[in-house]
Structure formats: structure tokens, C-alpha cells
Amino acid sequence: MKEKNKIVSVLEYTVLIIFAFGALFPVIYMVSNSFMGEEEVNAALQNFKFHIIPDCFTMIQYYTILIRKPDFLLRFWNSVILTVPIVIGQIGTSIFGAYAFAKIEFKFKQQIFFMFILLMIMPYQVTLVPIYIIMKKINLVGSYASVILPGIFSTFGVFLMTQFLKSIPDEQCEAAKVDGASHIQILFKIIMPQCRGAVVSLAILSFVDNWNMIEQPLILLGNEKQPLSTFLSQINNNELGMAFACGVMFMMPSIFVFLNGEKQLLQGIQHLDMK
Amino acid sequence: MIKIENVNSKKRENIVGYIFAGPSIVGFVLFFVIPFLISIVYCFTQGVGDLQFVGFENFVDLFQNSAFQLAVKNTILFNVISVPLVIVVSLGVTLILNSKIKKASFFRTVLTFPLVIPMASVIFVWQVFFAQTGVVNGILLKLGIVGPDYLQTGWSFFILVFIYVWKNSGYNMIIFLAGLNNIPKEYYEASSIDGCSKTKAFFKITLPLLVPTIFFVFIISIINSLRIYREAYLLSGQYPDSSIYMLQHFMNNNFTNLNYQRLSTASVIVFVFVGLAVYYLFKLQKKYEV
Numbered sequence: 001m002k003e004k005n006k007i008v009s010v011l012e013y014t015v016l017i018i019f020a021f022g023a024l025f026p027v028i029y030m031v032s033n034s035f036m037g038e039e040e041v042n043a044a045l046q047n048f049k050f051h052i053i054p055d056c057f058t059m060i061q062y063y064t065i066l067i068r069k070p071d072f073l074l075r076f077w078n079s080v081i082l083t084v085p086i087v088i089g090q091i092g093t094s095i096f097g098a099y100a101f102a103k104i105e106f107k108f109k110q111q112i113f114f115m116f117i118l119l120m121i122m123p124y125q126v127t128l129v130p131i132y133i134i135m136k137k138i139n140l141v142g143s144y145a146s147v148i149l150p151g152i153f154s155t156f157g158v159f160l161m162t163q164f165l166k167s168i169p170d171e172q173c174e175a176a177k178v179d180g181a182s183h184i185q186i187l188f189k190i191i192m193p194q195c196r197g198a199v200v201s202l203a204i205l206s207f208v209d210n211w212n213m214i215e216q217p218l219i220l221l222g223n224e225k226q227p228l229s230t231f232l233s234q235i236n237n238n239e240l241g242m243a244f245a246c247g248v249m250f251m252m253p254s255i256f257v258f259l260n261g262e263k264q265l266l267q268g269i270q271h272l273d274m275k
Numbered sequence: 276m277i278k279i280e281n282v283n284s285k286k287r288e289n290i291v292g293y294i295f296a297g298p299s300i301v302g303f304v305l306f307f308v309i310p311f312l313i314s315i316v317y318c319f320t321q322g323v324g325d326l327q328f329v330g331f332e333n334f335v336d337l338f339q340n341s342a343f344q345l346a347v348k349n350t351i352l353f354n355v356i357s358v359p360l361v362i363v364v365s366l367g368v369t370l371i372l373n374s375k376i377k378k379a380s381f382f383r384t385v386l387t388f389p390l391v392i393p394m395a396s397v398i399f400v401w402q403v404f405f406a407q408t409g410v411v412n413g414i415l416l417k418l419g420i421v422g423p424d425y426l427q428t429g430w431s432f433f434i435l436v437f438i439y440v441w442k443n444s445g446y447n448m449i450i451f452l453a454g455l456n457n458i459p460k461e462y463y464e465a466s467s468i469d470g471c472s473k474t475k476a477f478f479k480i481t482l483p484l485l486v487p488t489i490f491f492v493f494i495i496s497i498i499n500s501l502r503i504y505r506e507a508y509l510l511s512g513q514y515p516d517s518s519i520y521m522l523q524h525f526m527n528n529n530f531t532n533l534n535y536q537r538l539s540t541a542s543v544i545v546f547v548f549v550g551l552a553v554y555y556l557f558k559l560q561k562k563y564e565v
Contacts (some may be wrong), residue, residue, distance in 0.1 A: 012371045019368055020385040022441065026400040027392060033403075050410045097299035105285075106292025112300065119307055121494070121553055122546060123501035125522045129542040130310030132530070133317075137310075153302025183291055204391070212393045214505045215523060219530050232395040233509045240399065247396035258391040262384060269446065270453035272495075 027251070028052070034061055034244040041241040061245035071231075072246055079227040079250075082147055082217070083210045089152035090206050091199055098161030099187050103173055113162070116155040124215040132219060146220040151210060157202050163271045164198035165191060200261045201268020208254055311546075314539035321536060333540040343541065345517060346525040349432075353503060353521070357436045358496045362489065364440055365447035370477075372448070373455050383452070387445035394442065398509040402426070405434055426511055432518040438506050443499050447492045454488030455481070490560040494553060501549070 029052055033041055036054045038061075065072040100106065101113050119127070127150075135146040168191060176186045212229050228250050235243040258265065293300070318333055320326040337343050368386065372379050404410045405425040412422035425434060458481065466476045504523030507515055513527065522545065529538050 009376075012374065012376060016368070016371055016376070016382050019444075020382055023386050023389050023445070026397040027388075029400050029403075030397060050413060093298040093302065096295045096297075100292045100295035104288055104292040104295060106289045106296070109292065112296070116299075116303065118550060118553075119303065121498055122549060123498070123523075124504070125501070125526050126542045126546045126549070127307065128526065129314050129538045130307055132538075133313055133535070134306060134310040149302070150306045153299060153306055155299065155303060158299050183295065208391050208393075212395060212505065214395075214508055218508075218527060229393065229395045233398070233512065240403065243399050247393075247399055251393045251396040254391045254393055258388070262387070266383075266387070266449050269449045272450070272491075 030244050030247050033241070034248045035059065036061075036241055036244075038239070038241040041244065061241050062249075064242055065245050065249065069242075072228075072249075075226065075228040075231040076249070078225055079211060079229065081144055082151075082213065082227055083207060085148050086151035086210050087203055087206045089148070090154060090157040091202060093152060094157030094161045094202060095187070095192070095195075095199070097158040098165050099183070099191060101158065101162040102165035102168075103170070103186075103191075104183070116158055120155045120159055128215060128219055131216075135220060141220060142222050142225070144221075144225065147213070147216045151213075151216070154206075157206060160202050160205070160268060160272060161195070161198055164195055164268070167271070168194055197264040197267050198271065200264035201271075204257050204261050204265045205268065207257055211254060314535075315543060317535050317539035318543050333536050334544070337537060337540050337544070340537075342520070342525055342528070345520050346522045349518065349520055350501070350522045353432070353435070353439075353519075354497060354500050357439045357500050357503075358493065360436065361440045361443050361447060361496050362492055365444040365492070366451055366489075368444065369448050369451035369455065370481075373452065383448070386448055389442050390445045392442075394438075394506050394509055398506070401434065401438065401510065405430070427516055429516065429518040431507075431511060431516040435503060435507055435510065435519050438510070439500060439503055442506070443496065446499075447496065450492050450495070451485075451488060454485050458484045486563045487560060490556065490563075494556060497552070 032052050032054060035057050036051075037056065037058050040051070040055055101109060131146075131150045132141070135141045140146040140149075172190055173186050176190055181189070213227065214229055214233075217226050217230050228246070232243065232246055232250060235246065316326070319328055319330060321329045321332070372382060372386075376382070402409075406412075407422075407424035409425075411425070415422040423430065425431065462480050462484075463476060466480060471479070501522075504521045507519045507521055507524070511519065513524070515524070522541070526538060526541060529541075
């Protein structure tokens, strides 16, 4: 029996290690390749070669994208302009909305919340057409606002925060109400201090999603306003070395956010139940 | 007197509720409901400026469009293959992680990592691996096999499935972990006292109690799989191999020539289809809930 357990646990570790390696491997490969010169990367590609340790370590790719080719920084800036307002705006509308859906009784609440969930589930194939139509009507196609505004009002944030606020006992709010607290006071003094984790989690999920946006900018923005995410895909294949360096820079903010808020992120995702 | 006050306070709650939910509701109505209603009108009309009612003609046209048929076929095929696969993989890994393994939290962190890695970055690695002269073909060459340029062939489809599983397993794993933690430990203790084997305990306790979680993961996986265009676009651009020509490719190509009628019709069809699918899934879930 003991013998068998040992075999099983060796197997388990083997599986986990393979998966863990698989999860990290592309990132490692990319980082290491970003420190190679263009010829080295290309030589490896043309010769079927698995090449992970640089023959001659160089920062030339980073020098290129940061100093010699302003294009990259421009796109990076575009990504920031699009992502940051969406994340901040979404957190704002979500907190207020979630408070209403979780703690206040109002007419048609259930029905509206159901429609929010429905919209959240819909893929871009459904949502982008209406967004394009309305943006065309109010003459915003091609402006950053055409991506930012619908992003702010994506219903996912309200949903996530509502699920979280539901887990805070109603008694706390009732007690405060008896003491004469207004809704605003309850929200800021009682609810907010308890939902910092959920806000962090929403911020991460929203940041990661919008930092990676592809569908919206492709349709709504002109060429010079495209963010880094779509720009990366247009990098030529014979500039792969540079592409690797761009890719590394591009994922830095995401990784930074993840490493600083992993615990909250996990808790947030665990609250995503549709009950 | 008391009654009047009650009615008043109920009215006030109503108003306060709408004030708090106001911004999100206004955004929802402005950027989705109203334009969606407009696009429903487009579905049944033709012409620019002066619209003509044409009944279901747009729907008939769309269903006969071969590009649309291909996109629907690929999208469904992708769902059918990748969703069960990602559920099995992530449930398997979760069960291992949950079996009192050392360093479980380290593995959990590493395995959720792909969730935040931007696809636009790592796609270069996949491209290098699956290129004509890439790493995968390098390995095959040593075995005496000359591999194809994967991204120009039907292999794209399987590469996309692989990327999907790579990216989404971590997400599902977190949800499964929460589900497993909600199962009372006493059940397992009782079953082991009764002499139940671990396999039996899994099928008699874990799986039935995990049904709601599995449903939820199933829905999340479908949502994510309908968003696979992102990865497909990064992998092969606007005009990929026909095996990964997805619905969003079809939409994008029609955005270029601004065919509102066709776009609206397609979007309404997807809306109805996804809505119905989710509705029935929820109904099914209620039936199985313990």
C-alpha cells in the first residue's frame, strides 16, 4: 500500500512539474531571446534550433525599442491611455452599482441584474456591432473615447463587486441604518473598508483584459491610435528579436500587477459564482 | 400613519437604488440596449438612409453565405473540442493540487500565471515553435520527419486549442479549488471509515457535489472560447488558415465594408444563440443542484 502511494505521488509531482514548466516556459524563452541580437534569433529560427541561452548577451533590442524607434513607446502610451481610464472608471461605476444591487431593494432589480449578466456573457461578435453603431451616430469612431466609454460600462465589474458585497452581512448595514447612517455613509464607512480585496481583484482582471484588447481597437480606432497589443501582431517576422523585447516590455505591467495582488485575484475569481 | 411612512420609505429606497445603480444602468442602456435595438431594425431592413422592410431576407442571405457557414462551423467545432478538454485538464490538475501536496501554493501561483500573461507577447514564442523551420519541426527532423508550416495548415486549429487550454486552465483551476474546499471534510472521513476506496469516494462524493462548480466552469469556458478570436488574430492575422476562421473574423471583414445589415443580423443571431444556450444550461443546473 505504501509503495503504491509513493508511485502515485511521484506521478502527481511529475504531472505538476510538467504543467508548471509549460506555464512558465514561453515567458522564460521570450525573456532569454530578448537579450540576443537579431542575427542570433534569426539564425536559430532558420536552423530549427531550440535556442534559450544567449551566445552573446546584448541589450541592443531594448535600446532599439526604447530609444531608436519611438513607435514602440508611442504604442505603449496608447495602451496606457486606453487602459487606465477604463480600469478607474469601471471601479467607480461598479462600486456604486454593486452597492445598489447587493444592499438596496428597488424595482426591477432582479431583471436588470439578469440583463447585466446576459451582456457580460456575450462575446464581442454581439457587443461590438451596437457599440460601433452608436459611436458612428455620435461621431466618436476613431477617438479613444469610442473604446474607453463602453469599456467603463462593461457589466462585468458590477457583477463581480455585487457577488462580493452580497457576502458582507446585511446586519452590519441595518445596524448602521438604525444609528442614522445614510447610504453614502454606509458605503464608504462600512462596505468600502471590507472590499479592498475585491477592488484589487477587479482592477487586475480589468487591467489584464483591457491591456490585451484586440477586437475593439481593430474596429474602432485608426492606425495611429492602435495600442501595443495590436501593434505587436504587426511586427515583421524578420524583426523577431525586437518583437521579443517588445513582448517582454508589454507583459511587465501585467506581471507586476499579478505578483502584487495574486491573493486578492484568487479570492475575486472565487466569488464569481452566478448564484 | 405608519403605513404611509412605509410606502414613502419604500419609494425612497427605489429612488436611492436607481441613483446608485444609475451610472452603470445609463451606460448599459446607452452603449448596448439602444444600439442593439437599432441593430434589430437593421436585421429586417435593407438600403442606406431610406430603409425598406425585407422580413427575414437578411437572415436567409446570411445563412447561405459560405464565409458565415465556415465561421459558425469552426466556432462550434472549437467549442466542442476545447471546452471539455480544458475542463478535464483543469479538474485533473486541481485534484492533484488538492491532494495534500507539498508546495501546493507555489504550483498554484505558477499555474495561474498564464492568466495574466498577455497573449500578444507569448504568441511570438508559439510562432517560433511552429514555424516551417521552427523548434517543433527541428525535433521532428531528428526523427526523420519533415514537418509542415503549421500555421499555414489545418494544424492551426489544434495550436489554437493548445493555446486556449494553456491560457484558461489556471482560471478554471481557481474556481475548482474553491468548489472542492466547500465539500465538508467529514464526508470523506465517513466514507473512509465505511471502507470506501478513493476512486469510489471521488465518484460518489466529489463529483456529485462538484456539479454546480462544473456547470459554472463550463459556462466560463464557453465564454472564453467564444473570445478565441483574440488568439487566432495574433497567431495568423486578419486572414488565417480556413480552419481557424472564426465568427469574429467574419464580423471584422464585414466591418471593413460596413455592411450594417449583415453585421447586425449576425450579431443578433449570436445573441439569441448564446442567450438560449446559457438559459438552458442554467435550467439544467437547477435540476442537478443538490
